[in-house]
Amino acid sequence: xxxxxxxxxxxxxxxxxxxxxxxxxxxxxxxxxxxxxxxxxxxxxxxxxxxxxxxxxxxxxxxxxxxxxxxxxxxxxxxxxxxxxxxxxxxxxxxxxxxxxxxxxxxxxxxxxxxxxxxxxxxxxxxxxxxxxxxxxxxxxxxxxxxxxxxxxxxxxxxxxxxxxxxxxxxxxxxxxxxxxxxxxxxxxxxxxxxxxxxxxxxxxxxxxxxxxxxxxxxxxxxxxxxxxxxxxxxxxxxxxxxxxxxxxxxxxxxxxxxxxxxxxxxxxxxxxxxxxxxxxxxxxxxxxxxxxxxxxxxxxxxxxxxxxxxxxxxxxxxxxxxxxxxxxxxxxxxxxxxxxxxxxxxxxxxxxxxxxxxxxxxxxxxxxxxxxxxxxxxxxxxxxxxxxxxxxxxxxxxxxxxxxxxxxxxxxxxxxxxxxxxxxxxxxxxxxxxxxxxxxxxxxxxxxxxxxxxxxxxxxxxxxxxxxxxxxxxxxxxxxxxxxxxxxxxxxxxxxxxxxxxxxxxxxxxxxxxxxxxxxxxxxx
Amino acid sequence: xxxxxxxxxxxxxxxxxxxxxxxxxxxxxxxxxxxxxxxxxxxxxxxxxxxxxxxxxxxxxxxxxxxxxxxxxxxxxxxxxxxxxxxxxxxxxxxxxxxxxxxxxxxxxx
Numbered sequence: 001x002x003x004x005x006x007x008x009x010x011x012x013x014x015x016x017x018x019x020x021x022x023x024x025x026x027x028x029x030x031x032x033x034x035x036x037x038x039x040x041x042x043x044x045x046x047x048x049x050x051x052x053x054x055x056x057x058x059x060x061x062x063x064x065x066x067x068x069x070x071x072x073x074x075x076x077x078x079x080x081x082x083x084x085x086x087x088x089x090x091x092x093x094x095x096x097x098x099x100x101x102x103x104x105x106x107x108x109x110x111x112x113x114x115x116x117x118x119x120x121x122x123x124x125x126x127x128x129x130x131x132x133x134x135x136x137x138x139x140x141x142x143x144x145x146x147x148x149x150x151x152x153x154x155x156x157x158x159x160x161x162x163x164x165x166x167x168x169x170x171x172x173x174x175x176x177x178x179x180x181x182x183x184x185x186x187x188x189x190x191x192x193x194x195x196x197x198x199x200x201x202x203x204x205x206x207x208x209x210x211x212x213x214x215x216x217x218x219x220x221x222x223x224x225x226x227x228x229x230x231x232x233x234x235x236x237x238x239x240x241x242x243x244x245x246x247x248x249x250x251x252x253x254x255x256x257x258x259x260x261x262x263x264x265x266x267x268x269x270x271x272x273x274x275x276x277x278x279x280x281x282x283x284x285x286x287x288x289x290x291x292x293x294x295x296x297x298x299x300x301x302x303x304x305x306x307x308x309x310x311x312x313x314x315x316x317x318x319x320x321x322x323x324x325x326x327x328x329x330x331x332x333x334x335x336x337x338x339x340x341x342x343x344x345x346x347x348x349x350x351x352x353x354x355x356x357x358x359x360x361x362x363x364x365x366x367x368x369x370x371x372x373x374x375x376x377x378x379x380x381x382x383x384x385x386x387x388x389x390x391x392x393x394x395x396x397x398x399x400x401x402x403x404x405x406x407x408x409x410x411x412x413x414x415x416x417x418x419x420x421x422x423x424x425x426x427x428x429x430x431x432x433x434x435x436x437x438x439x440x441x442x443x444x445x446x447x448x449x450x451x452x453x454x455x456x457x458x459x460x461x462x463x464x465x466x467x468x469x470x471x472x473x474x475x476x477x478x479x480x481x482x483x484x485x486x487x488x489x490x491x492x493x494x495x496x497x498x499x500x501x502x503x504x505x506x507x508x509x510x511x512x513x514x515x516x517x518x519x520x521x522x523x524x525x526x
Numbered sequence: 527x528x529x530x531x532x533x534x535x536x537x538x539x540x541x542x543x544x545x546x547x548x549x550x551x552x553x554x555x556x557x558x559x560x561x562x563x564x565x566x567x568x569x570x571x572x573x574x575x576x577x578x579x580x581x582x583x584x585x586x587x588x589x590x591x592x593x594x595x596x597x598x599x600x601x602x603x604x605x606x607x608x609x610x611x612x613x614x615x616x617x618x619x620x621x622x623x624x625x626x627x628x629x630x631x632x633x634x635x636x
Contacts, residue, residue, distance in 0.1 A: 001631075034619065087616020097621050101628040117588045122557070127548050251592055258614025266607040272592065273611055 004030045006314055007094055007107040009085045012040020013300040014292025015113035016068040018307035023075035025315040032096055034084035039065035040115055044138045047163055048445040050404040052422050054336055055301045058406035058443050088260035109287040109314035112257055113307060116250035116293035124210040130217025134164040134247035141171045149243025153220045154178040155208050159187035161247030165195045170469055176239045179206040179222055181229050184369040189400045190446025196372035197523040199486030204370050211244055220244050252294050260288050269350050270296030280313035281306055305337045342423040343401035359401050360425055373484035384426050392436040392453035396426050410443035438498050438508030441466050454518045461518035467509040472497055481513045481521035490517045492524055535601055539565040550590040552583020560594050564601040570610045571595050584620055587612045
């Protein structure tokens with residue numbers, strides 16, 4: 001029997017954060033993870049995260065994973081891989097399957113940070129090869145370096161569906177469409193916009209009804225749904241795809257909490273069956289905690305804080321942390337968490353459809369919610385997104401209240417302000433000069449900042465866009481400018497390609513377009 | 527704990543065009559199989575699992591439970607919260623008997 005102060009189950013963002021926090025306070029921590037590599041889903045995440053600096057904003061997910069692992073190693077946290085916890089027994093004893101042995105371990109406290117699994121929806125042919133979870137597609141691409149298919153249908157427009165769609169495009173796949181049974185796109189507008197501007201169509205109020213093909217997917221039939229999510233006969237469309245990716249939400253993996261005897265509840269807002277927990281993540285079984293997606297589906301950024309909160313509570317109860325210091329830290333983490341749990345995508349606003357304005361009182365774009373892109377007349381309602389100055393300057397197409405502020409720190413001239421409430425839309429100070437350095441463009445996790453110079457040359461404007469595809473076009477290349485909907489609108493010439501290490505793989509690609517397209521041209525294609 | 531409802535659907539079983547749809551891939555249980563046992567009197571997730579083995583395969587219900595719970599609940603006209611869930615018990619992941627036979631009882635020195 002191995003004995004520890006704390007056992008953490010799961011080496012993802014919540015589990016590793018919990019282990020690091022506890023080890024720093026002097027606890028002897030053991031982490032068990034059933035996978036061959038640690039990091040949970042973080043190493044699949046090649047996009048930049050949202051939030052503020054304290055939440056690792058504008059860092060790519062896999063880098064956050066590398067940082068967490070380095071911290072854990074430095075502190076001597078034992079991370080056991082290929083080690084599946086099969087059950088939690090009385091007295092906080094766990095049974096671990098390691099290789100082909102079973103091992104017993106015991107601790108004063110246990111933190112369950114087992115994460116979540118992807119939901120599937122059954123439809124005709126869903127059991128054919130070629131129907132895969134979006135997370136599985138992401139693992140194939142970003143961990144194994146394998147293209148999941150050539151032409152993809154993405155089912156589900158939450159952040160997972162949107163982020164994976166973009167990554168499929170980056171990997172060189174075609175995305176035939178993103179569909180969602182709901183009347184509106186579920187994920188961040190900026191994630192949808194960066195997919196839409198490459199020409200991917202969005203079909204809201206649509207579902208997949210059949211995977212065609214004999215032994216594997218050779219096509220997909222989608223159809224419009226009525227108010228009860230039932231397919232409307234006669235609205236079927238056949239798409240030529242070889243892969244159907246399912247991104248219809250996640251379910252917390254709470255079985256271990258069940259084996260421990262924790263009270264569970266079916267809570268749709270938290271994504272399924274989850275343990276009943278207090279503000280520190282402690283379940284109904286004393287000294288057994290649950291943190292991260294296993295306790296309720298949220299973001300990796302919140303999971304990291306939740307892991308830390310459970311860890312300090314366990315440390316305090318075991319005498320590794322004084323009451324005053326505990327309260328101070330708990331308040332600090334609670335404040336950090338509440339910064340992230342704001343805005344129209346916050347857990348408390350999940351499923352709400354009655355929001356029509358931003359916190360600032362600007363009308364929310366209906367087109368962004370239905371089609372994934374802003375209509376020109378909607379853009380003008382947002383001061384930060386409006387083109388109205390001579391000389392190069394940022395145009396920020398950030399139109400939903402999402403907790404995120406790296407753009408504010410990116411500009412060394414103080415041109416962009418978000419303020420203390422990081423869910424607010426950025427404000428551009430027109431009196432501050434813009435040198436066109438592109439740091440704001442690269443820092444925006446939503447790829448929503450463009451640098452526009454309406455008077456670049458007589459009759460021509462320049463539009464700088466964030467570009468994350470390979471090969472990167474060279475200066476002098478000629479092609480087309482695409483609008484927000486992904487339709488080619490005019491000829492474009494690449495006039496510069498700027499990249500520095502600080503931009504972290506986001507290239508500032510500047511194209512020259514006829515002046516009248518300055519506020520429409522938002523993507524470039526050869 | 528969910529309340530146990532002893533109630534079979536009042537209407538007779540009516541076949542549906544997608545009754546042959548596989549719901550539990552591991553154990554190859556169809557939508558029709560599940561609907562039929564509900565009409566025969568089963569009314570909780572655990573009962574249906576024991577009778578048909580859905581949720582007892584490799585995924586241990588992680589993929590299929592949500593879907594077959596939905597089918598039972600719809601058939602009974604109740605909420606999925608009312609029919610309970612598959613009881614989570616050790617081993618929560620499939621394990622071979624070999625693994626259990628190789629039980630390490632002595633503490634290994636690191």
